[in-house]
Amino acid sequence: MIFTRGRARSLAVLATLLALGACGGPKPAAGPKTYTVTIDKLAYVPESIQLQAGDAIEWVNKDFLRHTATAANGAFDVDLAPGASARTVLNTPGAVKVSCRYHPGMTARIEVDPKE
Amino acid sequence: MRRVLFAFAAAAALTFSGVALAAAAPTDPQIAHIAYTADQIDIAAGNQALTKSHNALVRAFAQEMVRDHTAVNEQALALVKKLKVTPQANPTSASLESNAKAERVKLAKLSGAAFDRAYAANEVAYHKAVNGALADTLIPSAQNAGLKSLLQTGLKLFREHQAHAEHLVHDLH
Numbered sequence: 230m231i232f233t234r235g236r237a238r239s240l241a242v243l244a245t246l247l248a249l250g251a252c253g254g255p256k257p258a259a260g261p262k263t264y265t266v267t268i269d270k271l272a273y274v275p276e277s278i279q280l281q282a283g284d285a286i287e288w289v290n291k292d293f294l295r296h297t298a299t300a301a302n303g304a305f306d307v308d309l310a311p312g313a314s315a316r317t318v319l320n321t322p323g324a325v326k327v328s329c330r331y332h333p334g335m336t337a338r339i340e341v342d343p344k345e
Numbered sequence: 346m347r348r349v350l351f352a353f354a355a356a357a358a359l360t361f362s363g364v365a366l367a368a369a370a371p372t373d374p375q376i377a378h379i380a381y382t383a384d385q386i387d388i389a390a391g392n393q394a395l396t397k398s399h400n401a402l403v404r405a406f407a408q409e410m411v412r413d414h415t416a417v418n419e420q421a422l423a424l425v426k427k428l429k430v431t432p433q434a435n436p437t438s439a440s441l442e443s444n445a446k447a448e449r450v451k452l453a454k455l456s457g458a459a460f461d462r463a464y465a466a467n468e469v470a471y472h473k474a475v476n477g478a479l480a481d482t483l484i485p486s487a488q489n490a491g492l493k494s495l496l497q498t499g500l501k502l503f504r505e506h507q508a509h510a511e512h513l514v515h516d517l518h
Contacts, residue, residue: 271501271505293416294416294502295413311416331409331413331509332502333508334504335505
């Protein structure tokens with residue numbers, strides 16, 4: 230995807246990063262990323278996550294109970310049956326508190342940084 | 346659950362800290378039976394509320410109780426099957442059931458807001474008692490790691506239910 234859009238210089242940078250095996254390190258201006266948050270035994274794992282505007286979270290409910298991932302600011306509200314998963318895109322920078330509507334003791338926090 | 350909790354609350358002094366469990370710590374088959382019975386009681390209480398209540402908050406709460414406790418009992422049944430354990434009836438589970446039955450009869454005579462308030466109050470008392478029994482007796486006594494783990498998840502869940510029930514009592518006032 231980057232290759233088709235990239236200019237010669239960014240291709241060179243990318244080639245260098247690949248050569249260094251830096252794919253998992255600090256990201257160049259790549260496309261949006263998807264992070265996974267797992268729900269198990271009435272907890273979000275990880276409980277804290279930092280990402281960039283435009284990135285997404287894949288919520289995976291591995292618990293035997295039904296849960297939600299509900300943003301306090303109304304940005305999203307996904308209802309997850311046991312075994313279900315759902316993806317939400319975070320577009321607005323800022324901190325987002327997340328909890329389960331059924332089990333409000335379950336909480337997570339997302340920090341959305343402005344897009345670079 | 347509420348019935349169970351109420352039963353637990355009423356029976357706690359007599360049963361959990363008294364004769365039934367003081368004589369000897371409950372065995373895993375007995376614990377499984379107590380936990381399953383406690384869940385079944387709250388499912389029955391929830392179903393009773395769904396039959397009688399027209400209050401949206403009460404109905405949402407009752408649906409959550411039926412859903413969560415059914416899910417816990419499915420896990421419990423799968424576990425005892427895997428462990429080849431047969432849940433064993435005992436005085437504690439019998440006392441829970443008889444108290445719950447009495448509570449169901451009591452609640453059946455109520456309707457409208459009176460029922461809603463009594464159901465909510467009983468859910469608080471019931472969960473409180475069940476949680477106390479789980480924390481003080483059932484979890485410490487459980488020998489099998491899988492059973493202990495399920496009981497611990499149950500305790501975490503039922504503490505959520507207790508908090509939810511307390512909010513419900515507040516909202517219905």
